[in-house]
Amino acid sequence: MASRLRLAGENPGPRxxxxxxxAAGPExxxxxxxxEARREVTDLAGGSxxxxxxxxxxxxxxxxxxxxxxxxxxxxRPTIRVFGRSAVQPRDTCYVxxxxxxxxxxxxxxPHAHSWDEFPVLKxxxxxxHEALPGSHFNSLLLNRYKTGSDYVSWHADDELLYGPxxxxxxxxxGCEREFLLRKKPTKSQASNGSGEVARKRLKxxxxxxxxxxxxxxxxxxxxxxxxxxxxxxVPKRAKASSPRINLTFRxxx
Ligand SMILES: O=C(O)CCC(=O)C(=O)O
Ligand SMILES: [Fe+2]
Numbered sequence: 001m002a003s004r005l006r007l008a009g010e011n012p013g014p015r016x017x018x019x020x021x022x023a024a025g026p027e028x029x030x031x032x033x034x035x036e037a038r039r040e041v042t043d044l045a046g047g048s049x050x051x052x053x054x055x056x057x058x059x060x061x062x063x064x065x066x067x068x069x070x071x072x073x074x075x076x077r078p079t080i081r082v083f084g085r086s087a088v089q090p091r092d093t094c095y096v097x098x099x100x101x102x103x104x105x106x107x108x109x110x111p112h113a114h115s116w117d118e119f120p121v122l123k124x125x126x127x128x129x130h131e132a133l134p135g136s137h138f139n140s141l142l143l144n145r146y147k148t149g150s151d152y153v154s155w156h157a158d159d160e161l162l163y164g165p166x167x168x169x170x171x172x173x174x175g176c177e178r179e180f181l182l183r184k185k186p187t188k189s190q191a192s193n194g195s196g197e198v199a200r201k202r203l204k205x206x207x208x209x210x211x212x213x214x215x216x217x218x219x220x221x222x223x224x225x226x227x228x229x230x231x232x233x234x235v236p237k238r239a240k241a242s243s244p245r246i247n248l249t250f251r252x253x254x
Contacts, residue, residue: 037132037220042211047166048227050182052213053220056132056172062218066174068121069246074114075145081108082154091151096122097140101253102162104140113140122248129170129250133222136168138250146178149241152234155183159228164254168224173215176245180221182233184209215247 042050057065075092095104095111096119103110116123122141130136144153158169171180186208215221223233235247 044182044184044209044211044225044227044231046230047225048223048230049225050211050213050227051220051222051224053132053222054216055218056220057128057218059218062174065121065125066217066246069143069174069248070145070244072119072121073143073145075143076111078109078111080106091153092145092147094143095141096143097253101140104142104160104162104253106160111142125172125248126250129172129220132220133168133170136170136250136252138170138252140251140253142249142251144247144249146176146235146241146245146247148244149176149178149238152237155232155234157185157228157232158249158251162253163228163251165229166225167228167251168222169228170250171215171221171223172248172250173219173221174217174246174248176241176243177214177216178235178238178241178245180213180215180233180235182211182213182223182227182231184231185229 037053037055040052040054042052044050073094075094077092078089079086080089081087089107089109093111095113096116097104097113099113099115101113103113116126126138126141129138146152158167163169213221223231
């Protein structure tokens, strides 16, 4: 049986952009890799926007990439600092970036920056993302692997200064589908009045806005505009999610 794993260097030839309509029709085999991708745009108001492409990569191609990433990425589970305490990060991670970029630091942790040249498949995926998002120039990538439903990422915003005020972040998912949540950050007055349920009811303030996206195998989700400034996101634990999920977030360090 032919291996599902496409090895480093065995890149497929030129292909149709995901979601693009090719007047001449797709080349043979291409339609399978890049299905006609439906885009759902969610306006979060205030200059924040999320674009969801549920079928960004065709199923089989996405499994090839999953297998490659699962086996070849040097995953680590670093110890990070959250609210002054040390804790093992509840998911595996790896960081890839252009050389000469400012080092990324989050939760007291500075990941080693791997080179794109170590993982040619990541260059393929980056190319596909660039083609789907004209004008984008991502130069770094944070990979996460959630081995089971007990792995998660808690509420946060990717609002580090090195990404600038309105970063575009493109997130590609492989493997087990998981829920991706977005919630509006409390405004300054809500925060100073207390944002708990009791305080909200007393002040007749509505609950924070919440949006949910089910991120399926082969999907793309893009956060842009002021989403990092005004919203937080998370992937909560899910007891029923028993198989691994790999997520790639492409970013641009300014
Ligand atoms: O796994 C995901 O879908 C999101 C990951 C994430 O938010 C991050 O790495 O900053
Ligand atoms: Fe994030």
